Amino acid sequence: MERPLILATNDDGILAPGLAALVDVVKSLGEVIVVAPDSPQSGKGHAITIDQPLRINEVEAFGAIKAYECSGTPVDCVKLAMNVIKKDRPFDLCVSGINHGSNASINIIYSGTLSAAMEASLEGVKSIGFSLLDYAFDADFRPSQPFIRQICQRVLDSDLGQSKLLNVNIPVGTIRGIKVCRQAEARWVEEFQQGTDPRGKHYYWLTGRFEDGSAEEDTDLKALEEGYISMVPSMHDLTHYSALQELKDFENIGI
Amino acid sequence: MERPLILATNDDGILAPGLAALVDVVKSLGEVIVVAPDSPQSGKGHAITIDQPLRINEVEAFGAIKAYECSGTPVDCVKLAMNVIKKDRPFDLCVSGINHGSNASINIIYSGTLSAAMEASLEGVKSIGFSLLDYAFDADFRPSQPFIRQICQRVLDSDLGQSKLLNVNIPVGTIRGIKVCRQAEARWVEEFQQGTDPRGKHYYWLTGRFEDGSAEEDTDLKALEEGYISMVPSMHDLTHYSALQELKDFENIGI
Numbered sequence: 001m002e003r004p005l006i007l008a009t010n011d012d013g014i015l016a017p018g019l020a021a022l023v024d025v026v027k028s029l030g031e032v033i034v035v036a037p038d039s040p041q042s043g044k045g046h047a048i049t050i051d052q053p054l055r056i057n058e059v060e061a062f063g064a065i066k067a068y069e070c071s072g073t074p075v076d077c078v079k080l081a082m083n084v085i086k087k088d089r090p091f092d093l094c095v096s097g098i099n100h101g102s103n104a105s106i107n108i109i110y111s112g113t114l115s116a117a118m119e120a121s122l123e124g125v126k127s128i129g130f131s132l133l134d135y136a137f138d139a140d141f142r143p144s145q146p147f148i149r150q151i152c153q154r155v156l157d158s159d160l161g162q163s164k165l166l167n168v169n170i171p172v173g174t175i176r177g178i179k180v181c182r183q184a185e186a187r188w189v190e191e192f193q194q195g196t197d198p199r200g201k202h203y204y205w206l207t208g209r210f211e212d213g214s215a216e217e218d219t220d221l222k223a224l225e226e227g228y229i230s231m232v233p234s235m236h237d238l239t240h241y242s243a244l245q246e247l248k249d250f251e252n253i254g255i
Numbered sequence: 256m257e258r259p260l261i262l263a264t265n266d267d268g269i270l271a272p273g274l275a276a277l278v279d280v281v282k283s284l285g286e287v288i289v290v291a292p293d294s295p296q297s298g299k300g301h302a303i304t305i306d307q308p309l310r311i312n313e314v315e316a317f318g319a320i321k322a323y324e325c326s327g328t329p330v331d332c333v334k335l336a337m338n339v340i341k342k343d344r345p346f347d348l349c350v351s352g353i354n355h356g357s358n359a360s361i362n363i364i365y366s367g368t369l370s371a372a373m374e375a376s377l378e379g380v381k382s383i384g385f386s387l388l389d390y391a392f393d394a395d396f397r398p399s400q401p402f403i404r405q406i407c408q409r410v411l412d413s414d415l416g417q418s419k420l421l422n423v424n425i426p427v428g429t430i431r432g433i434k435v436c437r438q439a440e441a442r443w444v445e446e447f448q449q450g451t452d453p454r455g456k457h458y459y460w461l462t463g464r465f466e467d468g469s470a471e472e473d474t475d476l477k478a479l480e481e482g483y484i485s486m487v488p489s490m491h492d493l494t495h496y497s498a499l500q501e502l503k504d505f506e507n508i509g510i
Contacts, residue, residue, distance in 0.1 A: 045301030045330075046364045053450070053458030075300075076461065083445045084459055106377065108493055109301045109370075122361065122442060146510040154505065163498035177509060180502045182494040187377060190338045195308075203308030204339055206331065231505055233498035238363055239437040243418035243488035247435045250409065250486055254432060255401040 004030030004092040004156050007081050007120065010099065011041040011074045011112025014061060018098035021141035022130060023062050025149045026095055029156060034067035035081040037074060037112075042101075044073045044112040046119070056080060074116035082123060093156055094120035097130035098141055098148070104131070104169040104220040104230060105184040105212070114167055118236055121165040126155050128166045133224060144170040147178065147229055163233030169224055176227040183232050184219035186212045259285030259347040259411050262336050262375065265354065266296045266329045266367025269316060273353035276396035277385060278317050280404045281350055284411060289322035290336040292329060292367075297356075299367040301374070302328045311335060329371035337378060348411055349375035352385035353396055353403070359386070359424040359475040359485060360439040360467070369422055373491055376420035381410050383421045388479060399425040402433065402484055418488030424479055431482040438487050439474035441467045 006026050010019045014036040026032055038057070055071040068085055070077045078094065096117040103111040108129075117127035130148055132139055151168065160166075167183070189211050192204040212221050220230035261281050265274045269291040281287055293312070310326040323340055325332045333349065351372040358366040363384075372382035385403055387394055406423065415421075422438070444466050447459040467476050475485035 040306065043303045043305045045299075045303070045370065047300045047302040047328075048298045048365055048461060050298045050461055051295065053452065053460045054447075055456070055458060073302075079445050079461065080447070080459060084447050084449075106491060109373070109491055110303055115300065115364075118364070147508065150508045150510065151505065154508070161498055161501035163495035163502070165495075166502075167493075178506050180499055180505055182496065182499065183492050185492070190334050192309075192335070192339050194339075197308065201310070203310060204335060205308045206303060206305055206334065231502065232493075233495040233502055234493040235495040235498075236361060236364055236493075237438050237440070238422075238487075238489040238491075238493070240418035240420075240488040240490040241437065243416055243490075244435055244437065246416035247418070247421075247486065247488055250406065250435055251433050253402065253405045253409070255405065 005089055006030045006032045007091045007094040008032055008034045009036050009074060009077050009096050009116045011037065011044060011116065012100050013037050013040045014069045016100060017137065018100050018141060021145060022095055022098045023065060025145050026152055027065060029152055032065050033086055034062055034065060035070060035077045035085055037077055038069035038071055041074050041112045043110050045110050046075055046115040047073045049073060049076050054080060074112035075119045078116050078119040091125045093152065094125050094127040095130065095152060099131035100139055101135040102131055102133045102169055103129060103167060104224060105186040108167055108183065108234065118165055122236055124164065126160050126164050128155060128168055130168050132170045134172050143175060147175060163235060165234045167232040167234050169220060169230045171224045171227050174227060175229060178231055179223035179228040180231050181218050181220050181223050184212065184221035186210065186221060260344055261285045261287045262346045262349040263287055263289045264291050264329060264332050264351050264371045266292065266299060266371065267355050268292050268295045269314065269324045271355060273355050273396060276400060277350055277353045278320060280400050281407055282320060284407055287320050288341055289317055289320060290325060290332045290340055292332055293324035293326055296329050296367045298365050299328045300365050301330055301370040304328060304331050309335060329367035330374045333371050333374040346380045348407065349380050349382040350385065350407060353399065354386035355392065355394055356390040357386055357388045357424055358384060358422060359479060360441040363422055363438065363489065373420055377491055379419065381415050381419050383410060383423055385423050387425045389427050398430060402430060418490060420489045422487040422489050424475060424485045426479045426482055429482060430484060433486055434478035434483040435486050436473050436475050436478050439467065439476035441465065441476060
């Protein structure tokens with residue numbers, strides 16, 4: 001029987017320790033191919049590159065495992081992986097991360113890591129975005145690895161049902177277990193740092209703090225706060241179904 | 256009584272005729288401020304710029320209307336509009352577009368136009384992304400303008416209920432009316448154009464064709480096909496609620 005084919009990617013770039021930690025886990029579960037950005041791509045959301053050509057270089061960064069760095073965004077990497085690098089056989093699983101920093105709650109829409117996983121899921125590939133709640137380059141990914149291994153194994157063994165995309169966030173420190181939960185309602189409060197560049201021109205640099213507006217149960221932020229890994233089944237259908245009926249009156253507009 | 260404050264933005268760039276057509280419609284409905292990218296930003300999704308400073312320049316491109324071009328993505332523009340350019344008063348409405356080309360179905364996740372509108376909606380501002388199904392620079396936006404005007408007026412007059420984000424796509428030609436509907440399940444089939452650059456290096460350029468996998472009723476693609484404007488109430492909560500129960504077994508994972 002053929003071994004499962006696993007795509008590994010991320011948004012922190014091909015040399016990020018989080019990706020190495022992820023590859024280290026999944027390499028025993030199947031044939032792994034790494035296709036990741038050649039530079040950090042945090043915050044790129046679901047961006048694709050349409051106004052420039054893309055480049056692919058095979059690199060030796062993961063021992064015997066085939067690995068390619070790409071010049072585009074995380075979503076570009078997934079498209080190249082599926083349509084250029086490995087077009088002869090579909091992937092059985094896409095893993096993205098381990099992200100250096102949280103992608104819980106609203107972060108899913110800004111995250112290149114999760115967008116890469118979503119792109120694979122759009123093509124019917126079971127996909128998981130993994131993120132550790134530690135932004136440090138030298139974050140300790142080891143406590144998360146046994147859990148990631150079991151999650152990946154179980155996803156490979158199942159059909160996952162309706163949702164092909166899991167947003168998995170991992171707390172720092174002792175892990176109490178896993179909670180399947182929903183995305184918390186929270187937001188970033190922006191604070192642009194302003195300054196003057198060496199040429200005397202004014203600039204604005206995006207920064208901000210994360211504000212958890214929700215103390216509600218069953219959310220990813222709550223699970224993480226309590227020391228659990230959060231797992232949110234996610235989707236690309238953004239329709240607000242329960243709002244459909246409320247808007248029916250707009251159909252009366254005529255000119 | 257103060258006139259409504261309206262933010263106008265897009266992803267095709269501040270000089271795109273679609274934005275001018277949109278501003279032309281909303282300028283009679285309130286005080287309009289234009290904050291748009293200084294270059295085309297199609298396909299940027301929900302990308303934000305965190306590794307570079309942003310620039311803002313006031314420009315005279317819309318007569319008496321205040322307008323600013325920004326160096327970042329569409330989402331950056333909205334963040335700058337709310338937190339730097341007009342931080343003294345919240346916007347009553349954000350309009351984004353009119354996009355040159357469709358943002359129906361899965362295009363919502365790649366679209367800078369819709370991501371800008373979503374960003375405003377995250378902050379509680381009623382937001383509408385408008386797109387015309389014509390990619391041409393010199394597309395004729397005139398038939399859409401009376402509908403856009405009425406939609407905006409009605410949104411300003413109402414609280415919109417649960418969904419603060421409307422994805423509105425407009426067919427080319429005679430418009431039969433408006434349908435409130437859900438996002439169709441469809442996908443892009445990628446075809447990377449391959450070539451060799453002037454320096455002899457291989458490149459891949461993203462292209463593709465849109466494949467409507469769904470002939471289902473009540474979708475935006477169906478409404479557009481029948482000559483209606485599609486209006487999809489949308490949201491930023493990506494939780495796949497009906498899949499939550501299916502995944503409960505993952506909570507049994509222990510190490």
